[in-house]
Amino acid sequence: MNRPLVTTGQHPDERSEELARRVAGELGSEFVPRKKRSVRKLMNEYGCPVVVAGKDRYEYHTDPDVQPLFFHPGLAAIRIKRLRDGGRDVMADTCGLRPGDSFLDCTLGLGTDSTVASFIVGAEGRVTGCEADPVVAYIVSQGLEGYTDSEPEVLEAMRRIEVRSEEAGEYLAGCPDNSRDIVYLDPMFEEAIEESAAFAPLRSAGVHGLPGDRLFEEARRVARRRVVIKAHFKSALFDRYGFRQIERPNTKFHYGVLEV
The missing domain is CATH 3.40.50.10480 (Brix domain)
Structure with missing residues (x-):
């Protein structure tokens, strides 16, 4: 590094x-x-x-021609408001998240999905996010802890997230069997999408190796209910690891579910 x-x-x-x-x-x-x-x-x-x-x-x-990475909640606040008002969230529905669940985010990024998950699982649940790049992990952990410009329920969800500055496979290897209800992966850098300009700072700064056999083997071992992946709709990961691909019309990213 x-x-x-x-x-x-x-x-x-x-x-x-x-x-x-x-x-x-x-x-x-x-x-x-x-x-x-x-x-x-x-x-x-x-x-x-x-x-x-x-x-x-x-x-x-990390690149003078790319906007810098800094913490922000992304769409987490909007998604949480929708849930609070009785609406649905595709990620949450795909994961089957419930209050009290434990959720392991293997690709934390800026923590948007983890914040939504934390809101759903509540204080009795547990959300852990792995970020392989130590500087990104530091900036995101500081942001989750110190960000103030949002509704109390969003901030409370942020504060409950545990950030692990390590590669997800290494973290999973130390977890007991069936110790997380949901193991979630979002390898967003598998295929560049021009419209995703908002991801450019994270794409420039983070660690972007694609998940491999070991990671999926560990994810299946650690998950108690489901392994969920979000990937480009053309991704070979769905078939390679036996995920049931959930097609989403007019979107370039689909979810895959592996019941364990």
Whole structure:
């Protein structure tokens, strides 16, 4: 991994520098004073990604021509409002989520699906998300813990998510048999989709290896009820691992269900 340096926003004060130094320490990275330099210039000078530790959010710059990664809840708040108002959620229905369930998200990303799952399973349930890239895991965990611009029920769901900074296969290998009701995978980078510009920062920053035999074997062992995958409708993963593909008209991503 090309470890990033950590710097402040363009106009730092003493508190900003203290924050950036703390973040650098937690990431095991070098703190570099901003000195009014652009992120692009810092990336060129130091030859590595840059984390900007701002007061309002942390930004992870891995490519000067791509928008930085930062935490935001995505569509989680809208999906939760729909559920609260009696509507349906395709991911939740496919997983068969119920209050008190345990949900393991093997591809956490920004935590949108995990936030929805956490809302459904409630305080008696358990949601764990794996993120292989340690910087992405750090930024998302900080966001889930500290984000405030949403309804209380959304924030409570965020706070309950346990973030694991490790590859999903490694985490699954340490889980007992039948220890999670649902094991969920969303390998969104299998096929690039031009319309998915919102995913560009995560596509640039994260770890994008496709799930393999070991991961699916472990997922089947750990799941108590279902393994669920979300993948491009052309994906070979559905047939290769025996998923029942749920076709969704006019959408490029389908869900697959493996009852265990």
